[in-house]
Amino acid sequence: MKLLLTGVTGAAGCQIFREAVTDPAVTSITILSRRALPDWLTKSIPENDKTNTVIVDDFLKYPANLPPKLAAHDACIWALGCSSVGKSEEEYTKITYNYVTHIIAALGEVAKTRVDSEPFRFVFVSAAGADPTKSSSKAMYGRIKRETELYLLNLPVESRIRPIILRPGYFYPEDPNIAKQTRSTAERALSVALRPLVSNFWSSNYIPTQEIGQFAMKAAKGSWGGSEQIFNNNRMRELLRGQEAS
Numbered sequence: 001m002k003l004l005l006t007g008v009t010g011a012a013g014c015q016i017f018r019e020a021v022t023d024p025a026v027t028s029i030t031i032l033s034r035r036a037l038p039d040w041l042t043k044s045i046p047e048n049d050k051t052n053t054v055i056v057d058d059f060l061k062y063p064a065n066l067p068p069k070l071a072a073h074d075a076c077i078w079a080l081g082c083s084s085v086g087k088s089e090e091e092y093t094k095i096t097y098n099y100v101t102h103i104i105a106a107l108g109e110v111a112k113t114r115v116d117s118e119p120f121r122f123v124f125v126s127a128a129g130a131d132p133t134k135s136s137s138k139a140m141y142g143r144i145k146r147e148t149e150l151y152l153l154n155l156p157v158e159s160r161i162r163p164i165i166l167r168p169g170y171f172y173p174e175d176p177n178i179a180k181q182t183r184s185t186a187e188r189a190l191s192v193a194l195r196p197l198v199s200n201f202w203s204s205n206y207i208p209t210q211e212i213g214q215f216a217m218k219a220a221k222g223s224w225g226g227s228e229q230i231f232n233n234n235r236m237r238e239l240l241r242g243q244e245a246s
Contacts, residue, residue, distance in 0.1 A: 007079030
């Protein structure tokens with residue numbers, strides 16, 4: 001499988017990258033990034049010869065020669081995102097919604113190349129707050145995440161792109177070196193007290209980053225077939241446990 005991947009310098013994306021590198025079903029990984037991958041990340045990932053990084057200066061304007069190359073992949077895991085804290089609605093919308101609509105536009109040739117094959121799977125790492133039944137979805141981050149989900153879910157069948165939405169709850173990097181790079185000092189201090197409470201008493205809203213990585217990779221490979229396209233925190237963990245038990 002040829003995989004497209006974004007957001008690898010984030011806590012979830014870093015773990016997804018690690019899972020992809022160690023997955024024998026993945027023959028090549030193309031990372032879309034605004035800059036060269038930092039040393040802390042490359043040193044944390046097993047050495048491999050299947051990763052290629054493509055520098056994208058602007059996720060709203062892809063080079064003309066890039067879209068055909070993107071369409072040659074089998075799946076994309078979109079883990080690129082940011083906190084809404086300190087962001088204007090315009091800025092947060094650009095990163096969360098507009099970046100996604102532009103990558104989908106860039107994947108337009110998928111409709112031509114996958115007419116008689118499996119659809120291109122687009123795995124979008126959303127958030128629990130995007131659930132419209134939750135009060136938090138009224139907040140800016142939940143509302144815009146949900147708008148992005150709806151855009152993806154309403155893609156025409158003719159696009160040959162199958163969207164898969166992941167809504168993880170609270171997660172924190174298990175690797176302290178990754179945590180140091182992806183979480184602020186205040187967040188790391190808070191997690192010391194918060195993680196045991198959330199994992200033990202609010203487990204329905206907690207998921208280890210390793211499980212996010214595992215689930216995202218299985219989704220990209222088509223492990224979760226059928227009509228189900230939105231997977232909340234509980235459902236992801238339930239399906240992973242089911243596979244372990246089988």
